[in-house]
Amino acid sequence: SQQGEEDPQALSIQEGENATMNCSYKTSINNLQWYRQNSGRGLVHLILIRSNEREKHSGRLRVTLDTSKKSSSLLITASRAADTASYFCATEGGGSQGNLIFGKGTKLSVKP
């Protein structure tokens, strides 16, 4: 089954810096989603980018998609301590029922 793989596995930055996380996937997709997971909590949807889109913004988040390279990146600008979390990309699974396949995530630590 196809799966997104995030890179790096862990990232530590200072507050105010930008954080960039990457996701690579194996087969063609229709859409790609990014989720955030705070420690001890469930995942929360951040943003969805469609295969015909190259870039999308939402507040301090910027997502890019390069279908030729089968990769996506999530940029968080001017990071805050509250951005400390794990970030996952998700693409459609192979089933017909609408499931998603998640990568293993990037653990972001933002130090005040």
Place this chain on the structure above:
Amino acid sequence: DAGITQSPRYKITETGRQVTLMCHQTWSHSYMFWYRQDLGHGLRLIYYSAAADITDKGEVPDGYVVSRSKTENFPLTLESATRSQTSVYFCATAGYPGSSYEQYFGPGTRLTVT
């Protein structure tokens, strides 16, 4: 409006016992999912359901049973718990199928099998 809830939040059980994890949603979403999250594996889909009485296996269904008699509930049963089933379990819902739509996750159940 609680949205999606899971119970219990924490559970310790012994090997061989039957355990049921509950998931309840108030949105009337058609699609519901069970994932397990383990270090080094990310989230893996156990079972999913498109509607009441319609369920299907995901990536790691062995040792688990699901049912969905009502739209709002999607219980996950471990018929005979094993230590390898120690994990954090997440239930999720979606109003529509496919990657065009986001999934909404519950807070998770941390299960320890001793």
